[in-house]
Amino acid sequence: MLREERIKLILDFVNQKGYCTNELISKELGIPFTTLRRDLTDLHNESKLRRVHGGAATIKEKSILETNLHEKLALNIEAKRNIAQKALACIKPLETIFLDAGSSTYYLAELIKPEYNNKVYTNSIINAQILAKNAIRDIYLLPGKLKLSTGAICGIETIQALTKYNFDVAFLGINAIDSAFNFYTTDEDEAEIKRTAIKNSQFTFGLGDSSKMNSKSFVKFSDKKEIALISEGN
Incomplete structure (x- = not known):
């Protein structure tokens, strides 16, 4: 067997x-x-x-509540860096990328380098800053309302902007993953951004370390039929 x-x-x-x-x-x-x-x-x-x-x-299954981004960045760092390395291997030269807000996507932003000439769209101020520090030339910060706790930009303006684009690949943050591999976030606005990114991307990956497993949060935004999970264990 x-x-x-x-x-x-x-x-x-x-x-x-x-x-x-x-x-x-x-x-x-x-x-x-x-x-x-x-x-x-x-x-x-x-x-x-x-x-x-x-x-x-x-x-x-435990219930996951939203925490401050700076707190999340300090948790499970080794696992998130491992996930980021795996996600980086899914990016090809000249591809257009959507990079979601979140701590795992932050560590991916740290690894993206200018040699691949990617266009990167993001709804995260901190991810945009990290990309700029890495000398990425084509960075597009989506419009909308800033969510102070997570540094995410969200709302109707963000969703409307996303509908105009088609991405080669999208990388999404995940707050919780239940036993059936349904994926959750804590906020309806952020859930709709993730759904729109999935719809407008050729390939979508969810980034979630093992601490997110066997848990649920406020809003389900996708499942294993729509996106591929990248975790430190796979």
Whole structure:
């Protein structure tokens, strides 16, 4: 059995029951104890299941509230830098990019260099500043209302501006990801910006570290059928 198949079986089995002993999982799914312990440790470290003495338990989805951008920039830095490196590999020369507001997209902005001659559109003042520091020549800051807590520009003007453009690739921030890989944000205006960017992009990637897993926030804006998730674990 391939690891991916085994992991899905374990997740589905434990989530269905809420709690299972190691013996029950091993017996019902036909997975050797040594392999099972290793898989459960990986799932625990990825915040997909919770290892408990003698077994495993489902993680109840937590609710994510909006936090200040400067606070988010100081959290899970290594994971976000890893995600940014993976996202950078998805950018080709001369492509037009939409770069969403957020802490993970901030770390991607740090890596984008002028040699690729990309046009970058963003609704984040801080991302625009980082791009300018990197000597990116074509930076377009979208109009709208500034959200002070996140440094994001949003509102009807932002959405109207986005509808005029077609992007080769978009990179979106994510506040929460539930167990079915639905993607959430904390604000309806920002959700609509993300939806518009998805609609107007050839390829869209969501950037979210493992701390966002098994959680929900105020507004669902997409799911795994529409965008590809880039996390430190994939």
